[in-house]
Amino acid sequence: MRRILFLLIFGIAGLAILLSLGTWQVQRLHWKKGLLADIDTRIAGDPANLPDAIDPEAHRYxxxxxxxxxxxxxxxxxxxxxxxxxxxxxxxxxxxxxxxxxxxxxxxxxxxxxxxxxxxxxxxxxxxxxxxxxxxxxxxxxxxxxxxxxxxxxxxxxxxxxxxxxxxxxxxxxxxxxxxxVVTAGIPNDHLQYAVTWFGLALVWAAMTGYFLWRSRAPSESETQ
Incomplete structure (x- = not known):
């Protein structure tokens, strides 16, 4: 029973971590899409005169x-x-x-x-x-x-x-x-790929946890004789 409880707690904890990482990447994906949209809008804006004092962060794009x-x-x-x-x-x-x-x-x-x-x-x-x-x-x-x-x-x-x-x-x-x-095509946005990876690992983790729980609960050959 202790073994089953340990596997259950370990499996749930690992699944929660992997799902939280996947969810975080989805959130980052939406943030990055909004950022790229803002950059696209800035790039395509009406041209201005060259500022007197240049700030590389404030005046980028x-x-x-x-x-x-x-x-x-x-x-x-x-x-x-x-x-x-x-x-x-x-x-x-x-x-x-x-x-x-x-x-x-x-x-x-x-x-x-x-x-x-x-x-x-x-x-x-x-x-x-x-x-x-x-x-x-x-x-x-x-x-x-x-x-x-x-x-x-x-x-x-x-x-x-x-x-x-x-x-x-x-x-x-x-x-x-x-x-x-300048275009945003060169700005990396790999968060969807990362999210799919984490959710895929979560699926594998859940399957493996279920398998080990089943093996732990299944009667051994000596018990069935």
């Missing part, structure tokens, strides 16, 4: 429209685009009045790395962003070949002599550059 001069220097960030293949994001300095910031002009294939691009006066619409692309496995930039492996905004700004502010263009700045505007 802020739509901005600027007029100024695209300067000739640029940095190439190695990326890969689905159904297209490898290429580079073109990061260039953009001067507007007495301010110079970074512009992510968009994507070019590897064959267009050294192609001359339009510079000079233009208007740009895009979204402010500070991508989180650096981890312990990110290689250092190959400065000799001008190839970078992540959009490290402070390092890019230091290299190009700009403010540590990155505007990712939605509008086209050159006929040969394909804009890669």
């Amino acid at each position: 802020l739509p901005v429209s600027m007029a100024g001069e695209m300067l000739p220097r640029e940095i190439h960030v190695l990326v890969s685009v689905k159904q297209v293949g490898p290429g580079y994001r073109i990061i260039a300095p953009f001067r507007s009045g007495n301010r110079t910031i970074l512009i992510d002009r968009g994507f070019v294939p590897t064959t267009a790395k050294s192609t001359a691009r339009q510079v000079g006066e233009m208007e740009i619409t895009g979204n402010l962003h500070w991508p989180d692309e650096i981890d312990s496995y990110t290689p250092e930039p190959d400065t000799d070949e001008n190839i970078w492996f992540a959009r490290d905004v402070p390092a890019l700004a230091d290299s190009l002599g700009t403010e540590p502010v990155l505007l990712i263009a939605r509008s086209q700045t050159d006929p040969e550059i394909t804009p890669l505007p």
Whole structure:
């Protein structure tokens, strides 16, 4: 009897923990969906002027429209685009009045790395962003070949002599550059997968608990003889 009671308590406790983890992930799923909807609304909002004082948290995804001069220097960030293949994001300095910031002009294939691009006066619409692309496995930039492996905004700004502010263009700045505007598709939302995993484990746990309880209650062969 004690064995059955122990198995019952152990099984119920484990089931409760697994179900609570699955429920928490469902709650996180709804929270993440709401967050992504808010980000989508912010990204698609009416463009404003570049704020005087930039706050990377408060102004993340802020739509901005600027007029100024695209300067000739640029940095190439190695990326890969689905159904297209490898290429580079073109990061260039953009001067507007007495301010110079970074512009992510968009994507070019590897064959267009050294192609001359339009510079000079233009208007740009895009979204402010500070991508989180650096981890312990990110290689250092190959400065000799001008190839970078992540959009490290402070390092890019230091290299190009700009403010540590990155505007990712939605509008086209050159006929040969394909804009890669900010979208929420790249923001992970794996909570449904996690919820299914926890609920699946709860189902297995319940089945195993029921099996062991049945085995414990079933008469042994010696008892039936």
